[in-house]
Amino acid sequence: WFYTLMVLSTALFNKPAFKNLICNGLVLAEDGKKMSKKLKNYPDPMEIINAYGADALRVYLINSPVVRAEPLRFSKEGVFDVVKDVFLPWSNSYRFFVENADRYEMESGTKFTANPRIHSVTTNILDKWIFASLQTLTKRVRREMSAYKLYEVTPHLISFLNSLSLWYVRFNRDRMKGNSGSVEALHSLQTLHHVLLSLCRLMGPFTPFLVETMYLNLRRALPTDSELFVDSVHYLMIPEVDESALDEEIEVSVRRLQTVIEMGRKSRELKGRKTKQPLDHLLLVNPDQKYLDDVVKLQEYVLQDLNVRHFRVSSELQAFVKLTCVPDRKRLGVRLKRNAPKVCKALYDFSHEQVSSLQETGKAIVEGCEVFSEDVAIEMGFKGDAEKFSSSSADGGIVVLSTELTPDLLEEGYAREFVSRVQRLRKKAKLNQSMPVEVFYGCPSSPSNGVIMNGVDDAKAVELDSAIAHRNDYIRHQTRQCLNHQKYQPKHAVVIETETSDIAGQPCTITLTRPCVVFSSDLSSHGSEDFCSELREFVCTKNYASLKKDLTKSQGTLTVNIGGKEVVLSRGVDFFLNVD
Structure with a gap:
């Protein structure tokens, strides 16, 4: 059929018969056989939709070999993985935003309002990073969609959602809760709102039901005259790339920060130190001064995530690190034949200087044979006391974590x-x-x-x-x-x-x-013990939040009338709003 169309179109019009040709593969049962009603070797589609949702099924198929014209062994677990890896991180970030936007409105007494130009207002480096990452994602999605490579969209999305939930939200959790002040809380919430709203627009074709639910709630923060305030997210176009928000340098800096933190986490695991247990210091050693400068700019996040009190850096690799090389026996065996065993033994005995030279020049003469850097794996080890420190290496550097515990x-x-x-x-x-x-x-x-x-x-x-x-x-x-x-x-x-x-x-x-009123041990000045008991019971029945407001208006006094007897109670004398 394709061939016939191609021949006819070429003969008649001297051009292909189609601008874009999209072929789908076969969806097979999990055992690799064709799906059969007789064999019932496939799960009921309605059960899949009821359990995981139509959006999860759609993303699973879009991200499968089927859209590359290859066969797919349909797996129920694969649909669940979409929920786990894509929808849960996304929903958690969305829910965290909603909770903290509500908290902001309650504490500030003002309605939370989105700011479409927040990226040009905020000075927080992670705000700028997540904006830059969002623009990179937008550029990739538009590129892959225009080329009909639907299967390339989901990996980019998963990567971005991990960045959003595991890095941006994690690092800004306290900031969004208002611990850094109301202005910082507002900026971080406006940033997260902008990102979530953009994700709804980007993912509309792939997850129409989920994004519609999110959008209708996120829309509440938009001015009614905004071009983004419409009846449905599906009336909006996929966002254009905002070139002004792109910043490759910030993305590189944060990527290096993530690598350092991952090395630090690995070092903790090696010594069995839980993240909640504070440690004294972390040392980052890397010969690249720009690498060190990038991480130092973001060191507050290193201290926060790795729960260490001090962060130090050094470019003096040789002062802290010993290089060793591990030969690739299979590779050397093929090339060096009988000489391979003695060359491997000599490589294991290489000094730090010899390994460093091999790394720099890319080759060395060992036992009369030429060895290249591709023939070995170069590993970094810490020179210091392994009992007191734990180390991990990556990106040509090493982190050293102090693991001693003081009282x-x-x-x-x-x-x-x-x-x-x-x-x-x-x-x-x-x-x-x-x-x-x-x-x-x-x-x-x-x-x-x-x-x-x-x-x-x-x-x-x-x-x-x-x-x-x-x-x-x-x-x-x-x-x-x-x-x-x-x-x-x-x-x-x-x-x-x-x-x-x-x-x-x-x-x-x-x-x-529940918060409750605590009474003075002696209320006898107000009446008999029975009357004081009734007094306590009556005050305890009052709504705590309303009581606090009434006390603010009355400057700390509470007037109570029981059985025709009026009593004035004073906060701080007769009662307290809590145990403090």
Whole structure:
């Protein structure tokens, strides 16, 4: 058929019969056989759609060999992988934006509004990086779509979504929560909104249902006279590339930052040091000064992600690194025959200087035979104490991580682990970020809890209890909640969730309660004990948020009328808004 059309078109018009010719391959069963109704060797399409959605199925097929005119062995797991690798990171970034935009509106008292020119306003380097990456993605999508290479779109999308969720959102989490000020929070949220809105426009042809749902919510932040404010995202064109936002230098810098962080994570794993455990310092050694300068500009993210207190750099590779070479026995065996064993042995014994020379010149004479740099793998090792340090290499450099633990570092590690458990408990209780709670804790085997285990104090429990108490301010800042020992927990406090977790090998009970009023131990000046009891019960029935507003208006006084008797209670004298 193709041949016939080609012959006719060439003979009649001296040109091809078609401008673009797209062929699809066969969709086979998972065992490689043709799909058969009789054999029922394929999953029910409606079950796939009901389980994973039509968009996931569409992306799976678009990213398969079928669109390259090759056969596809259809796999249900492949559709699930699309949900896991594409939709979940994307949805998580979207949900994080929505939660923090709501928080911003509640805390600032103003409506969150998008800024289409935010990339020219923000000075944050990661904002500029994600804008540059978005433009690179847009350029690639437009290029591949114009060439009908649909299968090239998804890999670029997955790479960008990983950058968005695992790097941009991760590094800007605290910033979006307002920890760096309202202006920075607004800029980061406007940046994320712009990126998510652009993704909806880019991915409209591939995931029409998902992007429509996202767009209709993201649209709320747009001015009604905006050209992007339309009834459906499918009325919008795929975005054009904004050349002013492209910045290859920033993309290279962040790529180097990512490599350093990945090396640091690997070094932690080698020593079994959890990310929540702070460490003293990280040293980056690389002979390329520009490489070092790029990472130094972004060192705050190295400190943040790798949880180290200090970051150092050096270009003196030889002072910290020993080079070794590992010969490719198979390659050398084919070329050197009988001489290969002695050459391999000599290569293993190469000094740092000899390996460096081989690396620079690309060749060396070993046992009378010529060896090229392609014949060996050059590895970097740290010269220092392997007991105190852990190292990993990439990009022609090495990172060296100090892994010694001091009492101060251990204490901070306990506090970070405690924060993580509180956040998990909030998630378990299905509390959103804006919902206030009070946190109470207790280590059952600590003397501060009034318990002695087996007649002796449990030293580890004392250490944990002390660490939480010493790092109280840090924990409050991270959780943005009140924190107190469980012995101060009011009896009338409404418990939302409680859990005993293992922290540093010790049980630690964490309880979340609704914020509640705490009364002075002596209210006798206002009446009898029975009257004071009724007074407490009445105040506790009031909505906590409304009570706070009323106290602000009344300058800290609360007027209560019980049984015709009017009583004026003073905040800070008769009652307090929390245990603090």
